[in-house]
Amino acid sequence: MRDTRAELLMQAETLVRTSGYAGFSYADLAAAVGIRKASIHHHFPTKTDLALALVAAYADRYDAALAAIEADHREAPARIEAYGRLYLGGVEQGLGCLCAVLAIEGEALPEQLRADIARFFERHIAWLEGMLREGLARGALRPGIDPTTQARLVIATLEGALLMERLLGGPEAFAGTLGALVASLVPAQASAAT
C-alpha cells in the first residue's frame, strides 16, 4: 500500500462514481494522479484489478462506518438515520455510490466484480436487518414491520435517493427523503414528535 497506490484508488473511485466504470480511462486516471498511464499498470495490471481493489476498499470503509455507527448510537432509529447520512455525503460531493454505479453497468462487468458488489449489498441488508430486529425487540420501532423486507427497502430508498437527488434536489431533498424513511419505521407518536 504505497502512497501512489492509495492516491490511484482515491482518484479512480471519484472517477467511477462520477462517470461510471466504462466512462473513465487509464489516461484520465493518469492525468488526475499526475503519473503516466504505464505506471498505473504497475500497481493495477488490468482495469479489472483496479475495480476489484476499489470495491474491496469501499466495502472496508463501509464496514468501519457501520461499526462506528453502532458505537455512536444506541437506538435503532438513530442508527438507521446515521446509516442514511452516510449516503448524504455522496449527494453533497456529487458522487454516486460506487457499488450502485457498478451494479448499473452490471452486464458488461467481469463476473467476480459482480459477485463482490452483490456481497456489498447483502452485507448491508444483513446489518440493517439486525438493527431492525433489535429495534423491534426493544420497542423502538413500529411493531408489525418485517425486518427482512424493510432492510431491503431502506437500502433501496437510500440508493435511489442518492441517484436521483444528486442531479435533482441536492442534499436538502435527500435529507427530506431520509427523514420520511425513518419516520415510516418508528411508532406513530414518536414520528409525530419529530
Added chain:
Amino acid sequence: MRDTRAELLMQAETLVRTSGYAGFSYADLAAAVGIRKASIHHHFPTKTDLALALVAAYADRYDAALAAIEADHREAPARIEAYGRLYLGGVEQGLGCLCAVLAIEGEALPEQLRADIARFFERHIAWLEGMLREGLARGALRPGIDPTTQARLVIATLEGALLMERLLGGPEAFAGTLGALVASLVPAQASAAT
C-alpha cells in the same frame, strides 16, 4: 420513424439499460440490429443524438403508461402500486431504468441529455405528488404524510429497488419492497388488512 430507426432505438435502449451509455458502441448496436455501423450514423449522426432520441421515446412511453394507470385504477394506493409494477418489468427482464442508468454516468454526459433526464424525474415526481394529494383528500392514504416528500421517496425506493434487486433478489424481492412501500402510505388498518 422508419422501421430500422425504431429497431435501432429498441436495441440501443436494451444495450444502454444493460451496459450503460459508455458501455456500448455503435459496433455493438450495428451487430444487434444487423446493419453496418455507418448506417446508424445515417439515422443518428452522433451518439448524443441517439441518446436524446432514446430518452424522448422512453419518456413518451412512460407518459402513456401513467395515463393508462389513471384510466385503469381509481384509488391512489392502487395507482401507486401500478406505478411500481412498471419498474417490476425491468427487474424481470434484467434491465435498469434508462434514466437511472444515464443519471449515474451523469458527469460524462452532454448537458442537454442531463436536462432531459432531470425533466423525466421531475415529471414523475409531479405525477406522484398529484396522486398522493388526491388520495389524501379522499382519505385513501394515511393522513399526515407530505405529498412532496413522499413522491420523491416513492421514486427513490423504486429506482433503488430496481437497481439492487436486478442483481440480487429478483422480481420477488422487488415485489416485497413495493408491497412494503405501498403499505407505508395507506392508513394503518388498511395496511394490516393486506
Added chain:
DNA sequence: CGCTGCCAACCATTTAGTAGGTAGATTTTT
C-alpha cells in the same frame, strides 16, 4: 546486487465519425 516505482515508446484494437458511392423509390419537370 536486486527490488521498487516510474517512464517513454510502442502495440493491436476499438472508438465515434466521415467520404463517397450505389440501388431503389419518389418527386418534379417536360
Added chain:
DNA sequence: AAAAATCTACCTACTAAATGGTTGGCAGCG
C-alpha cells in the same frame, strides 16, 4: 407518360483519436 432530378437507406472503406495493455529501461535505495 417519359425523363430528369432528388431523396432515402444503406453500403464499403476509410480516418484520427482513444482504448487497455506491453516492453524495456532507468534512477534510487536497502
